[in-house]
Amino acid sequence: MTRKSLPVMATGxxxxxxxxxxxxxxxxxxxxxxxxxxxxxxxxxxxxxGVPPIRFFSTEEAALLGAVIDRIMPQDDRAEAxxxxxxxxxxxxLSRNSLNGFRYEDMPPDQQAYRLAINAIGEMARDRFQQPxxxxxVHRQELILKSIHxxxxxxxxxxxxxxxxxxxxxxxxxxxxxxxxxxxxxxDEIGFGGPAYPRGYMRLENGLPEPWEKAEQxxxxxxxxxxxxxLAEADAPPEHGSLHGHxxxx
Amino acid sequence: xxHRLGPxxxxxxxxxxxxxxxxVDYCIVGVGSAGGVLVQRLARAGFRVVAxxxxxxxxxxxxxxxxxxxxxxxxxxxxRIIGGTHPLALGxxxxxxxxxxxxxxxxxxxxxxxxxxxxxxxxxxVAVNWPISYWDLKPYYELxxxxxxxxxxxxxxxxxxxxxxxxPHPLGGVGDVLxxxxxxxxxxxxxxGPVAILSASHGNRxxxxxxxxxxxxxxxxxxxxxxxxxVPDAITHGAEIRAHSMASRISLREDxxxxxxxxxxxxxxxxFQRARAVIVSGYAIETPRLLLNSACxxxxxxxxxxxxxxxxxxxxQAGNVVAGRFEELIRLYKAPPAHALSxxxxxxxxxxxxxxxxxVQTVGPLPIAFxxxxxxxxxxxxxxxxxxxxxxxxxxxxxxxxxILPWEDNRVELAEERDQYGLRVAKVTFxxxxxxxxxxxxxxxxxxxxxxxxxxKQVMQESRFAHLVGAARMGEDGSNSxxxxxxxxxxxxxxxxxDGSILPTQGxxxxxxxxxxxxxxxxxxxxKQGDAIFFSNRRDMREPGIRYxxxxxxxRLKGNPRIA
Numbered sequence: 001m002t003r004k005s006l007p008v009m010a011t012g013x014x015x016x017x018x019x020x021x022x023x024x025x026x027x028x029x030x031x032x033x034x035x036x037x038x039x040x041x042x043x044x045x046x047x048x049x050g051v052p053p054i055r056f057f058s059t060e061e062a063a064l065l066g067a068v069i070d071r072i073m074p075q076d077d078r079a080e081a082x083x084x085x086x087x088x089x090x091x092x093x094l095s096r097n098s099l100n101g102f103r104y105e106d107m108p109p110d111q112q113a114y115r116l117a118i119n120a121i122g123e124m125a126r127d128r129f130q131q132p133x134x135x136x137x138v139h140r141q142e143l144i145l146k147s148i149h150x151x152x153x154x155x156x157x158x159x160x161x162x163x164x165x166x167x168x169x170x171x172x173x174x175x176x177x178x179x180x181x182x183x184x185x186x187x188d189e190i191g192f193g194g195p196a197y198p199r200g201y202m203r204l205e206n207g208l209p210e211p212w213e214k215a216e217q218x219x220x221x222x223x224x225x226x227x228x229x230x231l232a233e234a235d236a237p238p239e240h241g242s243l244h245g246h247x248x249x250x
Numbered sequence: 251x252x253h254r255l256g257p258x259x260x261x262x263x264x265x266x267x268x269x270x271x272x273x274v275d276y277c278i279v280g281v282g283s284a285g286g287v288l289v290q291r292l293a294r295a296g297f298r299v300v301a302x303x304x305x306x307x308x309x310x311x312x313x314x315x316x317x318x319x320x321x322x323x324x325x326x327x328x329x330r331i332i333g334g335t336h337p338l339a340l341g342x343x344x345x346x347x348x349x350x351x352x353x354x355x356x357x358x359x360x361x362x363x364x365x366x367x368x369x370x371x372x373x374x375x376v377a378v379n380w381p382i383s384y385w386d387l388k389p390y391y392e393l394x395x396x397x398x399x400x401x402x403x404x405x406x407x408x409x410x411x412x413x414x415x416x417x418p419h420p421l422g423g424v425g426d427v428l429x430x431x432x433x434x435x436x437x438x439x440x441x442x443g444p445v446a447i448l449s450a451s452h453g454n455r456x457x458x459x460x461x462x463x464x465x466x467x468x469x470x471x472x473x474x475x476x477x478x479x480x481v482p483d484a485i486t487h488g489a490e491i492r493a494h495s496m497a498s499r500i501s502l503r504e505d506x507x508x509x510x511x512x513x514x515x516x517x518x519x520x521x522f523q524r525a526r527a528v529i530v531s532g533y534a535i536e537t538p539r540l541l542l543n544s545a546c547x548x549x550x551x552x553x554x555x556x557x558x559x560x561x562x563x564x565x566x567q568a569g570n571v572v573a574g575r576f577e578e579l580i581r582l583y584k585a586p587p588a589h590a591l592s593x594x595x596x597x598x599x600x601x602x603x604x605x606x607x608x609x610v611q612t613v614g615p616l617p618i619a620f621x622x623x624x625x626x627x628x629x630x631x632x633x634x635x636x637x638x639x640x641x642x643x644x645x646x647x648x649x650x651x652x653x654i655l656p657w658e659d660n661r662v663e664l665a666e667e668r669d670q671y672g673l674r675v676a677k678v679t680f681x682x683x684x685x686x687x688x689x690x691x692x693x694x695x696x697x698x699x700x701x702x703x704x705x706x707k708q709v710m711q712e713s714r715f716a717h718l719v720g721a722a723r724m725g726e727d728g729s730n731s732x733x734x735x736x737x738x739x740x741x742x743x744x745x746x747x748x749d750g751s752i753l754p755t756q757g758x759x760x761x762x763x764x765x766x767x768x769x770x771x772x773x774x775x776x777x778k779q780g781d782a783i784f785f786s787n788r789r790d791m792r793e794p795g796i797r798y799x800x801x802x803x804x805x806r807l808k809g810n811p812r813i814a
Contacts, residue, residue, distance in 0.1 A: 007633060022640050037469070039312055043320040072631050101326055101341020105333035105677070142632070149631055173631060177621035181639070182319035190642040192617050193462075193583055195316035197469045198257070200459025204422045207579025207643060216579060216643065229632020 005138040010220035022189035027214035029194030056095035089179035120159035254311040256471020277525035282351020284749040284769040285531035286476020291773030293489035305348030307493035321466035334679040350477030357588040358446040359760040364409030367757035381735035390767035398474035402443025408593035413811035418442020422585025427646040431704030441590040446474035453804030483802040526784035527744040534718040554739035561662040568652030569716030574706030587614030604688035608652035627710040650693040719750040743787040
């Protein structure tokens with residue numbers, strides 16, 4: 001069963017069944033694809049049209065991880081046909097054992113880390129609420145995930161005594177954002193220009209939109225009322241050295 | 251379809267092919283920043299050269315995309331184990347695979363090191379001096395700035411003040427923030443470079459189109475990589491670049507000289523390339539790994555490691571990213587990530603309580619990289635992450651680039667685990683020491699101050715590291731360094747190392763230009779020595795004198811202007 005938890009407009013009204021969340025209504029990167037070159041057009045089009053099948057995870061594992069992803073990268077505001085696939089992208093990476101170039105010495109291989117964590121989260125749900133994770137309310141699911149986010153799993157689990165919880169959290173989050181923010185619908189949501197070769201940009205300063213980009217039309221909204229994944233201003237996590245998998249930036 | 255190197259340039263064809271059992275003059279391992287320059291110089295001088303590259307030979311039109319996730323294959327993604335108090339993220343962060351190596355996905359900031367960087371022990375009593383001075387390298391800086399070439403201000407006030415052959419780029423939103431913040435605080439800054447990205451077309455390369463995908467491989471061909479700046483000329487002059495060739499071992503003869511490189515092709519089949527001399531240019535992890543994996547009788551702890559320093563003194567620079575949210579729109583994805591900086595805090599200031607310093611530079615993370623920064627900087631997840639990402643266009647990001655000193659315990663070793671070739675993988679250990687921590691704290695706070703001064707409403711910072719150098723350092727004394735000042739192994743007369751791993755210290759400048767300048771100098775030395783390298787164990791330590799006639803086409807008649 002898919003559980004939902006809807007954000008709300010500050011002026012009232014739930015945000016649901018949206019074709020395009022965000023502040024750039026009518027903006028579409030895909031609408032510009034005739035200005036992209038062939039290799040990029042092919043890569044991005046395949047990403048939108050061809051969602052890979054689940055190969056690595058078992059049905060049970062896929063269901064539990066899918067429910068976790070629904071909370072840590074929630075899309076309840078998006079219309080069903082406009083949800084961005086995340087679980088299949090993670091599954092594809094793991095089934096090909098595609099690495100990011102390194103592994104922490106205190107971490108198991110990525111494939112094993114995911115299996116261990118899925119088991120641990122399932123056990124945490126049963127230990128704390130005597131129910132499978134899938135059957136928990138959104139709020140209870142978030143309670144468990146927040147404790148992992150905070151690095152203090154509640155209830156503790158033998159897996160987290162062997163595998164550093166903050167490293168797994170970073171691995172999972174980074175896999176999720178790689179799937180979500182590589183999708184052109186997410187680019188539309190945040191107003192990112194998307195592929196830009198061979199045309200390039202002509203308006204560099206002052207945040208000016210290109211002629212084909214849209215002006216921002218921000219609106220005030222709130223996360224679901226009982227959501228625990230709201231950012232606190234002073235909520236910087238403890239430092240664990242460099243985190244997993246950063247693209248170089250300089 | 252011809253093999254494209256950018257929209258205007260094609261790979262010279264046919265490429266010369268050497269037979270497996272033919273003995274070449276030089277076998278170079280790795281075609282990155284250094285290997286690309288070396289192979290071009292040696293081929294032009296008439297040597298028979300084969301360069302082995304573990305990754306593919308990129309066709310930039312077919313293989314590269316204007317897309318973050320789709321660029322994953324540009325990086326060295328094979329397994330490495332990381333540890334220490336501050337484990338270094340590898341892969342996309344700092345390691346390239348394929349012809350051009352890391353120069354394919356560098357941001358292309360191209361500042362020179364300062365004269366003080368070559369003598370930090372004398373000046374500050376820390377680390378070690380280089381066996382050469384800035385003035386030995388200066389003519390090579392000027393030469394490479396013309397070859398790759400570098401765009402930037404005509405007045406660059408720090409270190410040895412200098413100008414740049416191509417004019418500066420226009421300012422993007424992030425550069426605007428950096429210049430604004432610095433100006434508010436009375437800190438000097440420069441904009442539009444120095445960066446190895448064309449601000450005007452150059453030979454068969456177009457100028458920049460400001461699309462911001464520098465780190466994903468420049469399809470435009472405006473950003474320099476040795477794939478497009480030096481490799482075509484190498485092939486024109488008879489070099490062979492052998493892609494998908496993973497070196498597994500350097501072979502040592504009984505007389506203590508090397509005679510070639512064992513490597514594996516993409517099917518895993520073993521080959522042996524005979525060579526009269528070998529140059530390892532695999533960068534700061536694969537270079538020591540190959541030499542450690544080449545241990546043999548007489549070199550039990552790794553080839554050329556009688557000093558015990560091979561793999562040690564590995565360095566990364568502090569690369570903290572400070573992100574600031576502004577009321578107004580920034581759109582940080584436009585313009586090259588690298589386009590404005592300040593080196594006002596580069597030199598040691600005794601009042602700060604630590605040795606050496608840092609630079610402040612623009613960075614321009616695309617959405618995935620930016621989301622990862624928000625996860626690290628503010629613990630973002632769930633609805634909080636969705637919300638902060640909806641403000642992506644309101645954020646600007648400025649990076650610290652800080653000098654971390656070389657420490658013996660920061661090192662590359664061999665792990666027990668093996669890779670897909672059956673070779674032991676590298677284990678990379680990294681720890682911060684007291685001076686490093688103080689420097690990072692100061693640099694991070696100063697950069698946050700600049701962000702606030704520019705008018706940010708919210709400021710976050712993420713700890714990270716940038717670049718990799720060291721682990722096979724050069725020095726005068728063979729008991730505490732691996733190679734001499736020309737990159738020749740102290741222990742083996744016809745074995746050279748030429749890449750970032752020979753740097754004794756790293757300054758606060760991006761290392762790419764320095765690595766290429768060192769490669770051109772090593773090439774001049776090898777050319778001057780001629781056949782003596784192949785037959786003699788004698789070491790001539792005299793400077794070779796710079797050759798101005800070995801540059802790739804289109805670089806003549808350019809200058810390095812300087813407004814005094």
